[in-house]
Amino acid sequence: MFVVSLRFSANRSRAPELMAAHNAWIQRGFEDGVFLLTGGLNAGEGGAVLAHGLTRAELDARVAEDPFVAADVVRAEILDIAPGRTDPRLAFVKG
Structure with missing residues (x-):
């Protein structure tokens, strides 16, 4: 499972044209079943994505295809989480 942080960069002003x-x-x-959740970060700093069901290399490639990332509107940081204990509703993320 991965958490992708997308924080605005100096090119933030290009966001409307690429939205x-x-x-x-x-x-x-979402259609591919990879994204579980997306949302904005508080204070308008960017966004975040919760992703699963793919390798780190596959996610790196997918994130690079985000128009915001490609145009340096946001900078992506990916956290790789190995789920240990989960609420039963999230048992599917343990693989």
């Missing part, structure tokens, strides 16, 4: 493409990238992640 439709970024949203299409998010939609594809």
Whole structure:
């Protein structure tokens, strides 16, 4: 399981022109079953994605395809989490 932090960079002003493409990238992640959750970070600092069901290399490639990442509107940081204990509702993330 992965947590992807997408924090705005100095090119934040380009976000409006790329928003439709970024949203299409998010939609594809949900359609593919990879994204479990997306949302904004407090204080308008960017966004986050909870992802699963793929390798780190596959996620790196997917994140690189985000128009916001490609245009340096956001900088991505990926945390790789090996789930140990989960609520029963999240048992599927343990693989």
